[in-house]
Amino acid sequence: MKKFKYSEITPEKIYKNRRSFIKSIGLGASSLAISTIPFANKSLANDRDKLTSYKDITTYNNYYEFGTSKGDPYRNSQIFKTTPWDISIEGEVEKPIKLSMEEISEMFVSEERIYRLRCVEGWSMVIPWMGFSLSELLSKVNPTNKAKFVEFESIYDPAQMKGQRYPVLNWPYNEGLRIDEAMHPLTTVVTGLYGKKLPNQNGAPFRIFIPWKYGFKSAKAIVKIKFLENMPTSSWMWASPREYGFYSNVNPNVDHPRWSQATERIIGEGVWAPRVKTLMFNGYGDEVASLYSGMDLKKYF
Amino acid sequence: MKKYLKPGVFILSTIPFLLILYKIFLDKLGPEPVKEITHFTGEWTLIFICLTLSMSPLKRFTKLSVWISFRRILGLFVFFYATLHLLTYVGLDYRFNWSPILDDVMKKKYIFIGFAAWLLLLPLAITSSQKMVLLLKNNWKKLHRLIYVIAIFGSLHYIWLSKTILFKPLVYLIIILVLLALRIKIKNRNVNYG
Numbered sequence: 001m002k003k004f005k006y007s008e009i010t011p012e013k014i015y016k017n018r019r020s021f022i023k024s025i026g027l028g029a030s031s032l033a034i035s036t037i038p039f040a041n042k043s044l045a046n047d048r049d050k051l052t053s054y055k056d057i058t059t060y061n062n063y064y065e066f067g068t069s070k071g072d073p074y075r076n077s078q079i080f081k082t083t084p085w086d087i088s089i090e091g092e093v094e095k096p097i098k099l100s101m102e103e104i105s106e107m108f109v110s111e112e113r114i115y116r117l118r119c120v121e122g123w124s125m126v127i128p129w130m131g132f133s134l135s136e137l138l139s140k141v142n143p144t145n146k147a148k149f150v151e152f153e154s155i156y157d158p159a160q161m162k163g164q165r166y167p168v169l170n171w172p173y174n175e176g177l178r179i180d181e182a183m184h185p186l187t188t189v190v191t192g193l194y195g196k197k198l199p200n201q202n203g204a205p206f207r208i209f210i211p212w213k214y215g216f217k218s219a220k221a222i223v224k225i226k227f228l229e230n231m232p233t234s235s236w237m238w239a240s241p242r243e244y245g246f247y248s249n250v251n252p253n254v255d256h257p258r259w260s261q262a263t264e265r266i267i268g269e270g271v272w273a274p275r276v277k278t279l280m281f282n283g284y285g286d287e288v289a290s291l292y293s294g295m296d297l298k299k300y301f
Numbered sequence: 302m303k304k305y306l307k308p309g310v311f312i313l314s315t316i317p318f319l320l321i322l323y324k325i326f327l328d329k330l331g332p333e334p335v336k337e338i339t340h341f342t343g344e345w346t347l348i349f350i351c352l353t354l355s356m357s358p359l360k361r362f363t364k365l366s367v368w369i370s371f372r373r374i375l376g377l378f379v380f381f382y383a384t385l386h387l388l389t390y391v392g393l394d395y396r397f398n399w400s401p402i403l404d405d406v407m408k409k410k411y412i413f414i415g416f417a418a419w420l421l422l423l424p425l426a427i428t429s430s431q432k433m434v435l436l437l438k439n440n441w442k443k444l445h446r447l448i449y450v451i452a453i454f455g456s457l458h459y460i461w462l463s464k465t466i467l468f469k470p471l472v473y474l475i476i477i478l479v480l481l482a483l484r485i486k487i488k489n490r491n492v493n494y495g
Contacts, residue, residue: 070331268332
């Protein structure tokens with residue numbers, strides 16, 4: 001399993017109809033079997049490549065700017081203002097530029113990109129994003145020969161983001177990538193999901209998504225992209241350098257200091273579904289492993 | 302009236318259990334149900350630890366000995382919810398797949414201390430009957446002071462597993478420390494006056 005094409009994945013509606021059909025057979029046909037219990041029909045076996053429901057993707061989020069519990073981003077982001085929105089690309093570049101969201105959506109064509117999101121907390125979703133490769137955007141500037149890293153800075157607006165009124169993290173949220181990681185075709189600028197406009201709680205209007213890294217690497221509501229000579233210190237590295245490294249590639253063999261990363265739970269699978277094994281680079285090893293050849297990934301976690 | 306009190310406490314103590322059963326069977330646990338059950342049973346274990354530890358201070362403040370008669374039931378519910386919590390983790394979450402579980406117990410300090418706390422609860426649950434109280438005499442009291450250690454372990458377990466937000470775990474630690482501190486006072490008084 002690597003990437004899935006949209007056609008390979010059962011759409012949410014058909015999937016649900018199928019389930020309720022199976023369920024109704026189960027209910028009707030068996031008088032003594034366990035399947036008379038309603039929940040027993042609900043996925044006992046995992047289907048790890050099935051799309052996560054729109055509801056789960058948009059109501060179960062880690063986005064501390066809007067609050068620390070999973071339902072907070074949905075609840076607290078609905079009136080967040082995403083227009084006007086400018087993104088500046090600066091730092092070690094020959095000519096810094098500033099683009100509005102309108103300009104960006106005119107310049108680049110978004111396509112459907114279905115990727116697995118693996119959270120560092122040990123759960124995963126399969127999300128049909130809309131977006132384009134970040135490299136397309138970054139190629140609009142010429143980095144100087146000093147540039148080695150790219151930093152992403154999210155918006156700082158405590159009036160609108162009540163989570164930022166508390167020093168939970170070092171605001172504004174920032175993340176970083178090595179230039180080759182940022183230029184990799186899988187590194188995506190996300191503009192939508194499920195064919196719709198990107199909801200605020202998922203990082204609107206402009207977020208990135210790096211499928212082979214833990215979810216927190218994919219910064220949301222970005223306003224600044226900065227080319228740097230030195231490796232930036234991300235918000236999570238500030239919070240706990242021992243637990244969150246710069247690379248944070250999905251790696252079942254390198255545990256978080258406090259919990260295992262060998263397995264994950266698939267969101268939406270129900271109480272009785274087992275954990276599944278986490279895949280190296282979240283299943284994108286064929287595409288990205290070469291970025292790290294010769295590196296000790298235990299050391300550079 | 303008095304004879305209804307203990308059954309009343311028992312029935313009230315089962316409410317969290319009934320609530321989680323209701324949520325499980327009616328699918329009301331959200332996208333990560335196993336985590337919800339784990340957190341729910343873990344938190345209720347801590348709440349019952351606090352309740353158990355509150356009985357003797359309440360007796361002292363209200364000068365009513367009836368509180369002491371609830372202690373055993375509440376203590377047994379600590380064991381009940383702690384066992385559900387452990388079973389959720391071992392059975393529901395890890396499917397009795399022992400190698401990752403053992404790995405966690407050895408490598409992760411919050412799991413180690415949580416498991417240790419549950420092991421320490423075992424002798425307390427086994428010796429909870431009136432018969433055992435009589436049989437063990439003074440040793441019974443000494444043995445059951447283990448609950449102080451268990452309470453501290455339990456709150457550390459919660460603190461160490463939290464990602465960054467420590468507010469709630471710290472509240473539990475503070476409550477437990479206050480409840481323990483109240484006991485030190487009792488002891489000193491006994492020494493002073495006795």
